[in-house]
Each structure stands twice: as structure tokens, then as C-alpha cells.
Amino acid sequence: MTRSGTTGDDLPPRPEDPAAGAATARATVDPRGIVTGWSEGARRLLGYRSSEVVGRSAAVLLAGEPHAPTVRALEALPRWNGRVTLLHRDGRSLPVNLLAHRRPPDGGDGSGNGNGNGAGGWLLVAALPGPPTSPRDDEALMMWAFAQSPATMALYDTSLRLRLANKDMERVLGLPEEAMRGLRVSEIVADPQGDRTEQLMRRVLETGARQQGQVALCLAGHERESVWALSLDPVRDAGGTVRGVLLSARDTTEEHLARERLVLVNDASVRIGSTLDLARTAEELAEVAVPQLADFVTVDLLPSIEGGEDPRAGVPSSPVKLRRVAARSVLEGCPEAVVPRGVVAVYPDASPAAECLAAGRPLIRKVTAQGMTVWEHEAPERAERVRQYGIHSVLAVPMRARGITLGVAIFSRHRRPEPFTRDDLLLGEEITARAAVCIDNARRYGRERRTSLTLQSSLLPERPPRQAAVEVASRYLPASTQAGVGGDWFDVIPLSGARVALVVGDVVGHGVRASAAMGRLRTAVRTLADVDLPPDELLTHLDDLVIHLSAEADDEDSVSGDTGATCLYAVYDPVSRRCSLARAGHPEPALVTPEGAVEFLDIPAGPPLGLGGLPFEAAELELPEGSVLVLYTDGLVEARDRDVDESLGTLREVLARPAASLEDTCDAVLDALLPDRPADDVALLMARTRALDAAHVATWEVPRDAAAVAETRKNACLQLTAWGLDEAAFVTELVVSELVTNAIRYGAAPIELRLIRDSNLVIEVSDGSSTTPHLRRARTFDEGGRGLLLVAQLTQGWGTRQTYTGKTIWAEQSLSAD
Structure with a gap:
């Protein structure tokens, strides 16, 4: 232009x-x-x-x-x-x-x-007008074009017999046109896919519309199965009548394989790492790879991995020792495997496993006669399996995550005729890398779980302490490996006056942090219980502590979040048979009466610990001797597949059944509600109440008069004689004299002396004053101040507790020598 x-x-x-x-x-x-x-x-x-x-x-x-x-x-x-x-x-x-x-x-x-x-x-x-052409010339040109077209085409008549096939169709089928002319597709390709193609061709003749399909064929001269996209078009004459069917085929094998690889990668991302169990993760890798990638897969890890330890940096020392964790095959029973699961085996330097670990990269090995000779010398049993099952191609991929070598995955083929390719190597590397990260996560989690369990078991009571107030049975179940160890705990704390405190709590979260927080709260509860605080006041102090812990956690780690907990605290007095309870966001306890009736106690809920600024309320009730208090954490009754009300109903039914002991009842409860490993930690504490009657308790009103001290000592000694405890009379006289004198001199009416005999002898003096005495060291010329020091030296322990009407000073003597 x-x-x-x-x-x-x-x-x-x-x-x-x-x-x-x-x-x-x-x-x-x-x-x-x-x-x-x-x-x-x-x-x-x-x-x-x-x-x-x-x-x-x-x-x-x-x-x-x-x-x-x-x-x-x-x-x-x-x-x-x-x-x-x-x-x-x-x-x-x-x-x-x-x-x-x-x-x-x-x-x-x-x-x-x-x-x-x-x-x-x-x-x-x-x-521009060109030279004239004849129909014969046009027909010849079209025939040449059809025969030489790079597309794969064949022409069939209305009887579905082949009339023409171009050069590319001859190449694909490995047959000349003369050998195929007059035959149907199902006769040229002896495969079920040929019948399916004929069905599509008949539909073209019936409807006159194009049909499309896809077939996978094992063609002669081809190493692997190939996938073809078919287009079947009607061939019409000048009048529009269908005179034949034109079959066009396009090789889509590579596209099909690429889609399969993407599907496998996606499948691996979904299926691998569904749990935090190391062995299960290895099995998921094998399940994903068989049969989509390989006919036989093994996953072997360094022995130190399962212990949660970090392996030594660098290449594993020779000869390589690996533990078989998973194996899978297209053959039932995995007969190709020489090493059983869980067994540590030695791999020689010439093995694919040792080679890829030494190189730090995946590799493909073709099984050759020379290689078999080496294998027969170094690992004859493995060589025999390779020969027996016809393994011809091996892909070895090292498992590495976060710079650590974990083990190796071996992919083998014996049913598939085609060897592994570079694309297969990349695919194996991709899915193995994902599995390696998941296995490393499981390894790290397993180490943290063992640490948490060790810490938690060291903090929980191994056996209930000796006390006369209740008979106790308990259970603690850590959560499943998927959820992780939590912060549930329970405790039985002996208190003064033969009383006992029962505690069940649950720290929010899982892992070492939750276990450590649980330990701090348990220690705090024991310290506050030693001060003899009422349940509601104890929870108030514990709430303040949780707030401080949460503030410390925020200062140390801004990602950690708040620390929270729930708790139920109960104090039972076997003398009065009164039980005082308070709870902070914890599930209601159950009470089983001596007759077998079960009820859930309506205790004011109270807010969870750590909110601050909200009050806690205590409830007090009288329990018949032989009643059973059942305290538990929410993991016992809360489950994803079960409603809480249903769980409470089951708990009620189990508790109502007669049992030989509390231990049997604990087992029955866990069997009914937790047949499998729980999703959350579970703490269960059962306490059957006892009562101390008049044969174990003696009480006297004491006038506020110094002359009453002698009469009080006399009454105490007579009671000890009645109990057969004359050897304790000397110390008892001194303690009673000192405590009663202090109450008369510094306290307020009413004054009361009470002796309690169980495993120890308890001396209690109560008065109407809230003033607390303090132990001090008297100076040389002081006329007083030595009484409490004397009491502390002569008794096993002493202390003071506040009551709603004043205070009680107590001292305890051991009767173990008697």
C-alpha cells in the first residue's frame, strides 16, 4: 500500500x-x-x-x-x-x-x-479470476489434504465401516489404511472404549448432530495409556442427507496427566495432615500416592523423630538407619514390603533411600541388571522382592521440613509399565514436602504434649491425702492428640477441724502454657485454703490472681491472649455434715443420696475466673452420711456429637446404678460418656461423705471467767480418758489451758472448746472476737507472749480461721504413736 x-x-x-x-x-x-x-x-x-x-x-x-x-x-x-x-x-x-x-x-x-x-x-x-479447474482436480486436492492433514482423522460410512484414514491415524493405530478399510472401530481397537465410540457414532447417524467424547487407550507401540478427545461429525451430501461420520481425534494425554497431577496435589492438601498423629500422617501420604502415582510406597523416618527429638544437622551417618512408619501397595497385604512397620532397618549406601538422603534431593532410579547385582550382594531379600514383583522404576524423595531431615519416601512401580518421569518427580516432591511439614508438626506437638503431660502429672495429686471426712475416687484423662493437653485439675485438701476441701478446675487453652497456669492456680488454691477462707471469698482472691496472670501473659507475649479458668470449690465438715460450695463458671456438681437418688445441685454459677468485678455466691447444704458428691470438668459432658442435656442424662443414669465402690462408679461413668479418647481433658472427682458422731466429738461452753480454765482442763482430760488417750493428756492440758486463757483474756463471748478425734486429735477454741493472735518471740522480762510459741512447739500444727460469729483457734496432735 x-x-x-x-x-x-x-x-x-x-x-x-x-x-x-x-x-x-x-x-x-x-x-x-x-x-x-x-x-x-x-x-x-x-x-x-x-x-x-x-x-x-x-x-x-x-x-x-x-x-x-x-x-x-x-x-x-x-x-x-x-x-x-x-x-x-x-x-x-x-x-x-x-x-x-x-x-x-x-x-x-x-x-x-x-x-x-x-x-x-x-x-x-x-x-482475480484464475485458470479454470475441474471437479476432479478439486477432489484430488481434497483427498491429498485429508490424507496429509496433521489432524488424526478417519471417515466411516453409514454402516460404521472405515472408508478412509489419513496418515496420522495410520501412525497412531500402527496400521495402514488397507488393513483397516471395511472394519468398525470396535474391530480395529479391541477395547471397551471402541464400543463406546461406536455408540457415539450411531448417535451421530440418528440425530445428525456432532458428538464429542474422551477415550483412554493402550495402543500398540505406546509405552503408556494415552487419552484422546474425540469429535464425531456428520458428513452430508448436497441434499443434507447424512452419508457418513468423520472421526477426529486429538491426543490430550499430557493435558490429562497435568489435570491428574493437580487433582493429586489438591487431594494431598486435603487428606494429608488431618491429625497430629505422626504415623497416621505418614499413612495418609502413602494412601494419596497409591495408585495415582505409584504401585508401592514406603515411608521411613529417622528413629529419633518419633521421640520428638531434633535429629543432628547434616547428612545422616552411614549406614543409614530408618524406622518403617507406613507402607501401602496396590496388592493386598503389601507383599512387596521387606521391613515390617515399626522396625528399624539398615539401608546400604547404594540404596535409593541412602542416596537421596546423602544428596539431599529427590532422584529416579531405573532397576537394571547391574543394580540388581549390587542389591543381591548387599540386600538379597530386597533384591528378591524386586525381582518377584517386577519393580522397574523407583522414585526416592527425602522428607525435609524447616531445615531438618526427617526421613525418606520411596515410590515404586511394577504394575504401571511406564517409568517415573521428571513430572512425576516434581509431583512426588510436592506431596512429600507437605507430608514432611505435617509430620514435623506432629513431632513438635508430640514433644510438647509429653512435656505437658509430665508437668501436669507432677502437679496433680498421685493419691488423696489421709483425712476422715470423705472417701475419694478420681480420674484424669488427657485430651486426644488432636486437641492437646489442657489445664484441667482436681485436688483434695485437708482443712482444720477434720474438714476437707474438694476442688475441680479447668484452665482455658491447651499445651504447656495451660498446664503451667493450672499449676499456679492449684498452688494458689492450696495456699488460700490453708487460710481457711470461705468458698466464695477464696474464688474472689483466685479471680484476682487469674487477672494478674493474664496481664503477665499479655506483657510477655502479645499473641498469647487472656488467661481464663473455671473452678468449683467445696468445703465439707464431717462434724456438722454441712457442705459449702461456690463455683466460677463451672458445671454444676451432682449429688447422689444414700438411697441412690441423683440430683444436680443448683449452685449460683458465678462468672468464670479472670473477668473481675463480679461477686461469687456460696451455697450451703446438709449432707446425709454416705452421700456422694460428683465434681467434674466440662470435657466429661460436652461433645460435638452429643447434646449436653443428653450427657447429663447419661451421667444421672450411671450414678443411680448401685456399684461396689467409687472406683467402679468412676469407671462406669467414663465408659458411658467417653468410650473413645476425649476431645478435651477430663477431671472427675467423687467423694462419699462420712460423719463424726458424739463418740468422736466433745464440746463445752466456757464462761468468760479465769476460774473456768481449771474446769475446762479437767473436762478435756476426762474425755481423753474415755477415748483411751491418756498419753495425750499432758500436751492437751497445756494447749487447752493456753488457748482458753487467751480467749477469756483477749476474746469475746461466747467461748467454746471442742475436741475432735479422728486420725489425729484436734483441739479447737472459738470465741466471738475476730482479732487474730500472732506468734511472736517474747523478750527476757516479758510476762506473756510465750503461750502460742509453746502450742506451736508441742503440736503438729496450729492455726486460726475466721467464722461468721468470730474466730476459731485450733491445734492438732498426731496420734500415730498410739
Whole structure:
């Protein structure tokens, strides 16, 4: 083409088509309708030279006025074609099939060569009359085109017999056209896929519509199964009658394999790492790889991995020792495996496992005669299995995560004829890398779990302490490996006056942090219980402690979040048979009466520990001797697949059943509610109440008169004689004398002396004053201050507890020598 205003004789032919100028008439027209380019073919078609046409209106070339619909089409469409009548230079009219292309505004002709004036316009093209051709020539050209087409094609008649097959179809099937002519697809390809293809061909004949499908075939001369996309089109005659079926096939094997690899990678991302169990994760890797990638897979780890330890950096020492963790095969029973699961085996340096670990990268090994000779010498049993099952290709992938070598995964093929390829190596590396991260997570979690369990078991009581108030049975179950060890705990704390405190608590969260927080709370509860605080006051102090712990955790680690807990604290007095309970967001305890009735105690719930600013309330009730208090954490009754009310109903039923002992009842409860490993930690504490009757308790009212001290000592000694404890009389007289004297001198009425005999002898003096005595060291010339020091020296322990009406000072003597 020439630019606007030029007078070049011809538009230059396209470089890719040297004959274009002679075989085609081409012209360019700008948006105003002015001819801007004129080719040699245009001159031959209409007789005008370029100098006679360029710069003039294209309307002079038309025989008659422009057709209005044609003008509108040119204005609206990017391309137009139709038949127009042009005016030859000699004056005759010339009908022409014209094709018009809208040119882009840069002035190019659509090819990007920039010919034109830059304002856009149209490129007009018309074919010049060529030499005449015969139908026979056209038919021959079409036959040559069909035979030499790079597409895979075959033509079948209405009887579904092959009439023609091109060269590519002959190549694919490995048969010449002569051998296939007259045969059906199912006879050429002896495979169920051939029958399926024939069904599609019949549907084409019945409906006259194109059918598409996909087949997977094991063709002669091909190493692996190939996948083909089929297009089956009807072949019609001039009258539209279907005369045959044209089969076109396209090899989509690589696309199919790529999709399969993506599916396998996606499957691995979903299925591998579903638990935090190391062995299960290795099994999931093997399950994903068989049979999609390999016929036989083994996963072996360094022996130190299962112990949670970090292996030594660098290449494992030779010879390599690995523990078999998982194995899977397409054959039932995994007969290819030489090493059983759980066994540590030695792998020689020439083995794929040792090679890939030494190299630190995956590798593919083809089983050769030379390699088999080495194997027969170093590992004869393994060589025998390789030969027996025909293993021909091995892919070894080291398992590494976070810079640590964990083990190796070995993929083998014996049923699949094709060896592993580079794409298979990348796929094996991808799924093994995911499994390695999950195994390392399981290893780290297992180490933390063992640490948490060790810490927790060291903090929980191994056996209940000796006390006379209740008979105790308890259970603690850590959560499943998926959930992790939590912060549940229980405790039995002996208190003064033969009383006992029962505690069950649950720290929010799991892991070492939760276990450590549990230990601190348990210690705090024991310390506060030693002060003899009422349950509601104890929970108030414990709430403050949790708030402080949460603040410390936030300061140390901004990601850790708040520390929270729930707790139930109960104090039982076997003398009065009164039990005082308070709870902080904890499940209600159950009470089993001596008659076997079960009820859940309506104790004010109270907020969970750590919220602050909200009160706790205590409830007090009298328990018949032989009643059973059941305290537990929420892991016992809360489950994803069961409603809490259903669990409480089951608990009620089990507790109502007669049992030989509390231990049996604990087992029955766990069997009914937790047949499998619990999803959360579970602490269960059962306490059967006892009562101390008049044979074990003696009480006297003491007048606020110094003369009453002697009478009180006398009463105490007579009671000891009645109990057969005369050897304790001397110390008892001194302690009673000192405590009663202090109560008369410094306390307030009413004053009471109480002796309690169980495993020890307890002396209690109560008065109406809340003033607490303090132990101090008297100076040389002080007349007082030595009484409590004397009491502390003579007794096993002493202390003070506040009551709603005053205080009680107590001292305890051991009777073990008696």
C-alpha cells in the first residue's frame, strides 16, 4: 500500500505471500471515501493505473450510486463482504465478490505494517479470476489434504465401516489404511472404549448432530495409556442427507496427566495432615500416592523423630538407619514390603533411600541388571522382592521440613509399565514436602504434649491425702492428640477441724502454657485454703490472681491472649455434715443420696475466673452420711456429637446404678460418656461423705471467767480418758489451758472448746472476737507472749480461721504413736 497522496504504481505484496499482488486486487480507502492505495492486482481487475485512481473518490469505481444498506453496513461493522458491481476503465460493468476490512486508526491495514495515512479507513480485497479447474482436480486436492492433514482423522460410512484414514491415524493405530478399510472401530481397537465410540457414532447417524467424547487407550507401540478427545461429525451430501461420520481425534494425554497431577496435589492438601498423629500422617501420604502415582510406597523416618527429638544437622551417618512408619501397595497385604512397620532397618549406601538422603534431593532410579547385582550382594531379600514383583522404576524423595531431615519416601512401580518421569518427580516432591511439614508438626506437638503431660502429672495429686471426712475416687484423662493437653485439675485438701476441701478446675487453652497456669492456680488454691477462707471469698482472691496472670501473659507475649479458668470449690465438715460450695463458671456438681437418688445441685454459677468485678455466691447444704458428691470438668459432658442435656442424662443414669465402690462408679461413668479418647481433658472427682458422731466429738461452753480454765482442763482430760488417750493428756492440758486463757483474756463471748478425734486429735477454741493472735518471740522480762510459741512447739500444727460469729483457734496432735 502507499500512503495518502502518493502516486506509487502498486501496493507492495505482503512478504508472507509473494503472489498476493498478482492474484488479488487490493485497495485502501480513507474514512472520507478517497482511494489511498492501489495494487497491481487492482489494475489488472479494473484497468486503472495507480496514478489514475489514488486521491480520487472511490465512488467513480462503482457502476451506479452506492447501495444504501451497503453504506450503512460499512459504517457499523468491522468487516463486510458482498457482491458489488464495479466500473471497468473501458466502461463495462464488472460484478465482483468484495471483502472489506475496517483499518485501525493508526493507518495500518490490520497487519501492523503502517501503510496508510493514519486516519483509518478500509482495506478492500477481491480475488482475480484464475485458470479454470475441474471437479476432479478439486477432489484430488481434497483427498491429498485429508490424507496429509496433521489432524488424526478417519471417515466411516453409514454402516460404521472405515472408508478412509489419513496418515496420522495410520501412525497412531500402527496400521495402514488397507488393513483397516471395511472394519468398525470396535474391530480395529479391541477395547471397551471402541464400543463406546461406536455408540457415539450411531448417535451421530440418528440425530445428525456432532458428538464429542474422551477415550483412554493402550495402543500398540505406546509405552503408556494415552487419552484422546474425540469429535464425531456428520458428513452430508448436497441434499443434507447424512452419508457418513468423520472421526477426529486429538491426543490430550499430557493435558490429562497435568489435570491428574493437580487433582493429586489438591487431594494431598486435603487428606494429608488431618491429625497430629505422626504415623497416621505418614499413612495418609502413602494412601494419596497409591495408585495415582505409584504401585508401592514406603515411608521411613529417622528413629529419633518419633521421640520428638531434633535429629543432628547434616547428612545422616552411614549406614543409614530408618524406622518403617507406613507402607501401602496396590496388592493386598503389601507383599512387596521387606521391613515390617515399626522396625528399624539398615539401608546400604547404594540404596535409593541412602542416596537421596546423602544428596539431599529427590532422584529416579531405573532397576537394571547391574543394580540388581549390587542389591543381591548387599540386600538379597530386597533384591528378591524386586525381582518377584517386577519393580522397574523407583522414585526416592527425602522428607525435609524447616531445615531438618526427617526421613525418606520411596515410590515404586511394577504394575504401571511406564517409568517415573521428571513430572512425576516434581509431583512426588510436592506431596512429600507437605507430608514432611505435617509430620514435623506432629513431632513438635508430640514433644510438647509429653512435656505437658509430665508437668501436669507432677502437679496433680498421685493419691488423696489421709483425712476422715470423705472417701475419694478420681480420674484424669488427657485430651486426644488432636486437641492437646489442657489445664484441667482436681485436688483434695485437708482443712482444720477434720474438714476437707474438694476442688475441680479447668484452665482455658491447651499445651504447656495451660498446664503451667493450672499449676499456679492449684498452688494458689492450696495456699488460700490453708487460710481457711470461705468458698466464695477464696474464688474472689483466685479471680484476682487469674487477672494478674493474664496481664503477665499479655506483657510477655502479645499473641498469647487472656488467661481464663473455671473452678468449683467445696468445703465439707464431717462434724456438722454441712457442705459449702461456690463455683466460677463451672458445671454444676451432682449429688447422689444414700438411697441412690441423683440430683444436680443448683449452685449460683458465678462468672468464670479472670473477668473481675463480679461477686461469687456460696451455697450451703446438709449432707446425709454416705452421700456422694460428683465434681467434674466440662470435657466429661460436652461433645460435638452429643447434646449436653443428653450427657447429663447419661451421667444421672450411671450414678443411680448401685456399684461396689467409687472406683467402679468412676469407671462406669467414663465408659458411658467417653468410650473413645476425649476431645478435651477430663477431671472427675467423687467423694462419699462420712460423719463424726458424739463418740468422736466433745464440746463445752466456757464462761468468760479465769476460774473456768481449771474446769475446762479437767473436762478435756476426762474425755481423753474415755477415748483411751491418756498419753495425750499432758500436751492437751497445756494447749487447752493456753488457748482458753487467751480467749477469756483477749476474746469475746461466747467461748467454746471442742475436741475432735479422728486420725489425729484436734483441739479447737472459738470465741466471738475476730482479732487474730500472732506468734511472736517474747523478750527476757516479758510476762506473756510465750503461750502460742509453746502450742506451736508441742503440736503438729496450729492455726486460726475466721467464722461468721468470730474466730476459731485450733491445734492438732498426731496420734500415730498410739
